[in-house]
Amino acid sequence: MSMSENRGGSGLDVDSIPNGPGAAAILAAGIGCAVVGILALAGDASNAIGKLLNFYNPTGTLSGVTTLAIIVWLVSWFALNRSWRTKNVSMGWINVAAFALLAVGFLLTFPPFMDLLQGK
């Protein structure tokens, strides 16, 4: 067996697997994380948005924040995967975007940073 055979988990030749589906999953994960943070901030900053995000009263705003974040994550993953499934894309830019979005997710869920943005 040559080194180019069966190196991927799928058993395919490594060079024959486009990186598009992987890039789509990576970028979509970043988008999902960022949306958690953005909606958490929006729900905290605005009572009206907070009430709109109250999908399930016992859980409150958190129910809408997480439900919408999961939907946006899965829809963006599906859409990106459709666009890139047979392509090779620039992983450098995908990584920069995905890590930036991940950082947005961490920062916007951190209450002192949320308060700072709202001038509290």
Place this chain on the structure above:
Amino acid sequence: MEISTHDLWTVLHGMGFGALFMLAFSGALAELYRLSAPGAPTLPSQREKNLMNAYLVAMVILAWLTVFSGAYIVYPWYRAVPPAGASDLADYPRRLLLSSGKTSEWHNVGMEWKEHVAWLAPIAMTMVAYVTMKYGRAITRPRLMRTAVLGFAVAAFVATGVAGAFGAFLNKYAPVRGGSVIILKEGER
């Protein structure tokens, strides 16, 4: 020896799902690094790949069970609203914490961060599992895919650590109580 149903679900959420997910990280990170380390001398066998895939799928399931059980079973008990004029807030953890300046930040910072940041972990871990299962050692070509997979796995670990640590502290200062009592064993005295 008895436990309430609320206590039991809290333990299941924190220790049964969350802590087990966190414990699994050391194995996953070591295996992900070994799998994709530059110049790794051997290719994993099919059995090793299957084991790794099962391990990652189990982690993803644990991650989602942790956040869903937390948000939809335990959290409603945490944020329960006491009746007007209630003086004993022991069964209302959120209100108990907010009733004193010495404990209010455990809610305002601890719970507010924990309840949101925890959701980054299953999203990140699902991606890590999918990419690893699809590409195997091919994530090293180009190496940037490996960087993303390892980076998001570490981020999931950090998010879980934040949520788990605050969960432990919150349960110390304002435990979720109540529900039916389950008697595990009768004592002699």
